[in-house]
Amino acid sequence: MTHPLIPQIIELATPVAAELGLEVVSAAMYTHHRPPTLQVDIRNSSGDTAMADCERMSRALDEVLETSELIPHAYTLEISSPGVPTNLTTDREFEVFRGFTVSVQLDPPLKGKSELKGQLKERSETAISLTQKGRTIEIPRDLVQAVVLDTD
DSSP states (O other): OOOTTHHHHHHHHHHHHHHTTEEEEEEEEETTSSSOEEEEEEEETTSOOOHHHHHHHHHHHHHHHHHHTOSOSOOEEEEEOOOOOSBOOSHHHHHHTTTSEEEEEEEEEETTEEEEEEEEEEEOSSEEEEEETTEEEEEEGGGEEEEEEOOO
16 A cells, blocks of 8 residues: 555655656555655766766755655655656657567457567557567557566
8 A cells, every 4th residue: 555645645746756857656664663654766868877866866855855854753765766667658768679579468469469578679659579480470568568678
């Protein structure tokens, strides 16, 4: 269950991140920790997310949260990067992982196959393109259930 303050925290954090060239990916409040922990995941809009990005966001967001008094009790603020996604969903993820091996899960199956593997070539409005053994395969997007980064 999402903590009731999360939408307000994201609303406060989003412009702070944007000013720093970052974007808020998610936020969570862990109330079972003592003190409770507010974790905000960020991503650098123009490249890899570095420790310096997390530090800048931490300082800037801490100041905004303190003045807002949104969280009236003691808490720990953690800023981190969400890491490498396994399911590709955003345009940016498809761009960043172009050339990487992915598994495309299909429903209904295409030519009897419910999963196709290959190097990600591109995602268009109508298809996902993979390269298999030097050959390009076009998969209609309406058949695609998930595109998963192969981490093996």
